[in-house]
Amino acid sequence: MQAFINPFALKKSGVLGMNSRNIEFISPYNDRKLFPLVDNKLQTKLLAQEYGINTPTLLFVVHYQHDVYKLKEKLQNISSFVIKPACGSGGKGILVIKSKKDDGFVKASGSVVSLEEVIRHVTNILAGLYSLSGDQDSAIVETLIEADSFFDAYSYQGVPDIRIIVFQGYPVMAMLRLSTQESDGKANLHQGAVGVGLDIQSGKAIHAVMNGRKVLTHPDTKEHLKSIAIKNWREKLLLACSCYDMSKLGYLGVDIVLDKAKGAMLLELNARPGLSIQVANSKGLLPRLREIQRVATKKRSVEERVDFVINSSFFSMNKS
C-alpha cells in the first residue's frame, strides 16, 4: 500500500483537514470570547451544574500556592480522587489516585506516591506548567469515576470515554476511546489508545483503530471490539447536545464518561476537537457537517435535534 493518499481521493471521501477545520468551522462557529468557558474546566463544571448537566463531583479547588499545605488535612478523609489543572489540555497534568496505602497514595497504574509528590504536582499545576498559555492556574480535585463494569473487558486500567462531535447542536460523529497498556492507561489516541468509531444513530461499534491502523480486538484484553454497543445511546446524545445550548459553541467536542453508579457524566468540552475521530470511524466529517449546515435553518429543541439525526435518512445512508 502507498504511503500517501491522492488529495482528490481524500476530498472525495469527505475527510476534514486541519486547515479547513480551523478556517471553515472553528473560526466562524466558535466565538473567541466563549473559549475561556471550555478552556477552563472549573468554569465548565460550574456552568454545567447551573444547567443541570451531570459532572464528576467537585471536592475542592486549590487556587493559591499557600493553600497547598492544607492538602494533607483536606485529603485525609478522601480515599480516591482526581487532581487536574483547570486550564490543562490534551489530558496533561491529570493525577488519578485510586486508594490510600500506609502514608502514600496509590495511582491508577498501581505505583505509590507520597504526599510530598502530590503537593509538588499541585504546585506545578498552580505555576501553569500544564496550562495552554503558561499562565497561573488552579488545581481541581474531584471524585474518581468508577468505570461502568461493561467496559472492564475492553479497557486497560484507565476510564474509557466517549467523544461526540456536536455541530450547531446536532450530533454528527462519535467514538469510544479505550486505554491500553501502550497508552499507559490514558485515553489519548496519539499515545496508543484504541479508538472505536460508533454509529451516531445507534451507538454501535462500526470500526476501530490503534496507532492509525485498523484493529479488530483490544490489544490487551483480546476482546472483539465490533460487539460493543452503548446502552441508552439517545440519552448520551441528549447530554452531548445540551452542551451546545450551554456553551453556545457551534463546533464542539463533548467528552462523556460512564460511571458505574451515576451514569453518563460530562467530563470536558473541547472547542478545537481533533480530527482522528474520522480515522476511528473510517468516515469523513465533511458531508455530515454540510448536511447539518443545510438543515439547521430553524430552531429546534435538544430532543428534536437528536431525533432528527437518529431518524435522518442521510445519516443512515452515510453509515459504512
Next chain:
Amino acid sequence: MISKKILLLLVSFLIALALFIAFMRHEETGIPFVSSEKKSVWMIEARVDFQALENTPVTISLSLPSDTPEYKIYFEQSVSAGYGFNVSQQDALRRGTWSIRQAKGRQTLYYKIQVVQDSASQEGFFKEPLSIEAKDEILWNKSESIAAKQILADAYAKSSDDISFTRELIKILTQIDENKEGSLLFAKRKYIEVLNKLLDDAGVVHKISLALELQDARRNQSLTPVIEVLDKGEWVLFDPKNALHEKSKSFFLWTRGGKSLIDVVGGINARVSFSMIKENMPALELAQAHFEEGGFGLFSIHRLPIEEQSFFKMLLLLPIGALVTVFMRLLIGIKTSGTFMPVLIAMAFLQTSLFLGMVNFVVLVAIGLILRSLLSSLNLLLVARIATIIVIVIFIIIFMTLIGYELGFNTGMSVAFFPIIILAWTIERMSILWEEQGAREVVIQGIGSLLVASFAYMAMVNGYVVHLFFNFPELHLIVIALIILMGRYTGYRLLELYRFREFKSI
C-alpha cells in the same frame, strides 16, 4: 469574514503594488534585479565617537585611506552635521579634518567610502618612499635576549632574504606555544610589539600599518596591524598572524607608516569603529543608487549609515524565514516546538554555518535536557526553573566555546548567537513533552524544528533572495500577500495525506 473574492483582490493588489514600486525603483536608480556582475563593492564606514569639551573649538583629524593596488576608492563622503570637513595630503598620506567652533556632549562623525576591487590601478603604490617614525624601544632582559637571538638564528638559517626571513619569523612566532623558550617574550608585550622588535634586531626595514579586514555585514570592527617589509625598493605586505606573504585580498590598508589613526583637540574619549557591507553590483549604478537625492533615493535603506544597513540586511531576511515557516506548517504540516523558534534558529545558522549550527543546537538541547532532568528533583516553581535553565544554557555555551577553542575549531563562538531565552523555553517544553508523551514526540518535534530551520536558512542565504529583498524592500509586500493566501488555504496538508492514507481502501 472577508470573502474569498475580496481576499484575492487584496492579494493581487499587494503583488501588483510591490512589482510596480520595484520596477520604478529599478528604472530610476538603475539597481539591477539580478546581481549578475561578480565585482565586489565594499561600503565602508568609519564612525568617530567622542565627548566634546564645553566652550572649546573642536578639531578632529582622522587618517584616511588611499587607493591601493587591489582596491580603488570610488566614492568618499563625510556625514557630520554642523562640522566643516576638509581633506589634506602629505606625501602619500591623507588626513581628513573636521572642525567646529562649539560642540556639546557626545558627538558622532561618519566617514563613508565605496571601495571596488580593481587590480589594474596604482602600479607604483608600494614603491613610494615612506618615512619611518621613531618607535618606543622595547628592551630585552638577559634571558629574553637569549631567547630572541635563538629565534632570529632559527629564522635566519631557514631563509635567504628579508622576505623569506620575515615569513619564517612569523611562522616561528605563531607556533610559539610549543616553543617554550620563546613564550617568555610575550609575557608583558603585545604580539605585534615583539614582532616589530625582532625585525628591528635583525635589521629588516619594515613598518607597521593598520588595515581593515573585509568581512560582509560586520559592525563595530577595529583596524588590525599588518607588517610591511621593504624588499628591492618595494614594500611587501604581511599578515602578522599568518606566515603566507601572499597579499591577503581581504585586507584593506587604512593608514600606513605608523601615523596615528586619530588626533582630537577639544574632545575626550575618542573612539573609531568600522562597519562594512559587501554588495555585488556594478559600481557606477551602485553609486547612483546610494547617493541619489530625492525620489527613490530618499526612500532607500542605502541612505542609512552602514552600521544600520548591515543590521537591516539581516532584519529584512526575517520575513523570508517566517514565510518558509508558514509554508511548512500550513501546507506541509510539520510539527515544530514553538511556532517561530525555527526562524530564530535559522538566524543563528546565518552567523555560523548550517552543519556547525545544527551540531551546536542538538548538543546544546541534549545537554540541557539531561541537566533539566536533574533539576526536576529540586522541586522548583516554573519561573525559577526557567531562570535556572537560562543560566545553565549560558554555562553550556561557555563550556562549548572553550572546548571548541581547545580543539582548534571555531565552533564555540558561533553558539553565542543562539537566542538563549528561547532555547531555555525549548528545553523546558521538550522536557515536559518527554515526561508527558515520551521521547518519540520530542524527537519528532526536534527534527521538525531543525528541518524548518534548515529550509528557512537555505532561503535566507540564497544570493538572489538577499539581493532582491535588500535592494527592493517593497517586495516584502509579496511576502505578506503569500502569507495571507496560505493563511486562507483550506485544502489538505501534505502530512494529512499520510495520516488519512487508510481512507483509500474504502
